[in-house]
Amino acid sequence: MDGRALTCAEVALVADGQARVELDYEAVSRAEQSWQLAGDLATRRHVYGRTTGVGANRDEAVPAEAAGDYGLRLLRSHAGGGGSPLPAPHVRAMLLIRLNQLATGRSGAHPRLPTALAQALADGALPLVHRFGAIGTGDLTALAETGLALAGERPWAVGHLPAIPIDTGDALAFMSSNAATLAESALVCVGLDRLLRASHCVAALSYVALDGSPEAYATPVHEARPHPGQVECAAEIRRLLGMHGVTKPGSRLQDPYGLRAFPQVQGPALDTRRYLEQVLEIEINASAENPMVSVADGNVFHHAHFHTAYLALALDQVRSALHSVAELSAARLGDLVEPAFTGLSPFLAAGPPGSSGVMILEYVAHDMLTQLRQAALPVSLGTAVVSRGMEDHASFSTQAARQTAAAADAYQQVLACELVAAVRALRMRHAEMLDIPARTAFDQACAVLDADLSDRSLTADVQAAADLLPSLADL
Structure with a gap:
């Protein structure tokens, strides 16, 4: 996975357990640089979801004394998915797509997150993820549940991984994706x-x-x-x-x-x-x-790529x-x-x-x-x-x-x-x-x-x- 050339057909192969996944070394390096830059910028300006709350709380600054566990609190508050668990092929496809997106090196998440996703796919470990909780502007509940499984706070449906730390800036950087929706869409497209x-x-x-x-x-x-x-x-x-x-x-x-x-x-x-x-x-x-x-620009940009009108x-x-x-x-x-x-x-x-x-x-x-x-x-x-x-x-x-x-x-x-x-x-x-x-x-x-x-x-x-x-x- 290098964040550049994943296809729907490959998503289906991984979902069916017919392909092995490796994370490109340069992708890890890109993630490292992005994480360091995001941390540096957050000391000099407000960065949404990292030094502030999210949604309507965008103007609420996170106080320094509460910043230590802010990432985990954000994941916990968003891990409210409902309905039945997603089937294993859907979850594998979601993990793969999120891994590939993180490999582009623009999320600001710590490189241990894409590394952990790659390890989960290699080991066959699957988090317990519920079906309902998204409206096409980010699969927040599904990815929050996944993030908490990586942090050791929620159960794994299949297998498990050693818990990893979740930093203040990791939570939104990890959740900010439509990977679960894209996974279901890619699988149905191939079918x-x-x-x-x-x-x-x-x-x-x-x-x-x-x-x-x-x-x-x-x-x-x-x-x-x-x-x-x-x-x-x-x-x-x-x-x-x-x-x-x-x-x-x-x-x-x-x-x-x-x-x-x-x-x-x-x-x-x-x-x-x-x-x-x-x-x-x-x-x-x-x-x-x-x-x-x-x-490349030494900057952080707030935008609306989470909106998936093209896909809908x-x-x-x-x-x-x-x-x-x-x-x-x-x-x-x-x-x-x-x-x-x-x-x-x-x-x-x-x-x-x-x-x-x-x-x-x-x-x-x-x-x-x-x-x-x-x-x-x-x-x-x-x-x-x-x-x-x-x-x-x-x-x-x-x-x-x-x-x-x-x-x-x-x-x-x-x-x-x-x-x-x-x-x-x-x-x-x-x-x-x-x-x-x-x-x-x-x-x-x-x-x-x-x-x-x-x-x-x-x-x-x-x-x-x-x-x-x-x-x-x-x-």
């Missing part, structure tokens, strides 16, 4: 990348089952309106289906929107997810601490786009149970007349769509006035990250329902696909989905399909 790539495979299988028209994916069509995500989606469907050269007419003059408009709706989802990743990779390599200590708005966009592609998935599911589109029995039933087949999958999918619709409401429309009116705006990126994670889970279930129905339709048609990537997706799905077409519970099938989706992203 959505795989889910959206897998959705191309699911849509391609539905295309085959519905005997779709290739004209909607033709290269000339998308060269005429070349939005990057739209072009990417159409090219991916052509690759999965082995479409080459001049397209042939489909069985219908025009397909329903679930097939025909897939590139135009999937494209924004691909583009907004990519933009989210760009925002995150700026944030996780940024010096967000307020105040910021600049060794990017997450809002992603959820809105995700809801649209989920609607198309549910629409294709509706087409798959309609004999007019498949030539098969209603609801893909294989039993006597009146059998229900996969009828219930539409109910499951639309239940999830309702969850997606609720999650898609923009958090950036909210407002908050706290700390006696001093802090009169919030991004709510923390809530946006939670809602995006919930939306991704719901979308995965919608896609799983479509995949179960598409594979069933292809089995009923005894489809013989050529040696194309879509065939590999079909074979992998057949290996985990029950071939029994009689009326029965489909709960296990939907779960197996959901579990399979991430691996389809690599086809």
Whole structure:
């Protein structure tokens, strides 16, 4: 970790325990210089959170006789998180991001803090951190709980480290970050990348089952309106289906929107997810601490980098786009149970007349769509006035990250329902696909989905399909 080049993909690897973390030696040196400068400046001028209180107490000077334990008192007062503990991958990602931010050398925190975070990640030690307590202007409760664990005052959820001293200026310098929110956002961003790539495979299988028209994916069509995500989606469907050269007419003059408009709706989802990743990779390599200590300028700057409007708005966009592609998935599911589109029995039933087949999958999918619709409401429309009116705006990126994670889970279930129905339709048609990537997706799905077409519970099938989706992203 050097504070410069951490990626969302690397955050996910560390969160899953698949990568080892080392702190760059020069980062420790930068932290040392920043700490020394901050201490020197605090003897000559007021520095927020170091010689003064915080929030509306910004003008309250910390008296010399109370300065000795001010850092610990600040951590104790802010360690009021509520709700359930954060899961281990989320906590690991938070520790990693905070370590990387501290490695930029602008926080003014003692170098033993980033060193301790690196040691915690190396040893697998995780503090007990609670979910609630942030509104997108700093994950104060989560990081205060972490700081007190490092100081030996709060429990560790897994393992432990020897306690380290917390100086007067260390507390705010350590807490002044959105590392927990960024961690959840980075993990969901990586998960959505795989889910959206897998959705191309699911849509391609539905295309085959519905005997779709290739004209909607033709290269000339998308060269005429070349939005990057739209072009990417159409090219991916052509690759999965082995479409080459001049397209042939489909069985219908025009397909329903679930097939025909897939590139135009999937494209924004691909583009907004990519933009989210760009925002995150700026944030996780940024010096967000307020105040910021600049060794190069020999000065300290008070600012508002703690405000994460970029992140909140990017997450809002992603959820809105995700809801649209989920609607198309549910629409294709509706087409798959309609004999007019498949030539098969209603609801893909294989039993006597009146059998229900996969009828219930539409109910499951639309239940999830309702969850997606609720999650898609923009958090950036909210407002908050706290700390006696001093802090009169919030991004709510923390809530946006939670809602995006919930939306991704719901979308995965919608896609799983479509995949179960598409594979069933292809089995009923005894489809013989050529040696194309879509065939590999079909074979992998057949290996985990029950071939029994009689009326029965489909709960296990939907779960197996959901579990399979991430691996389809690599086809």
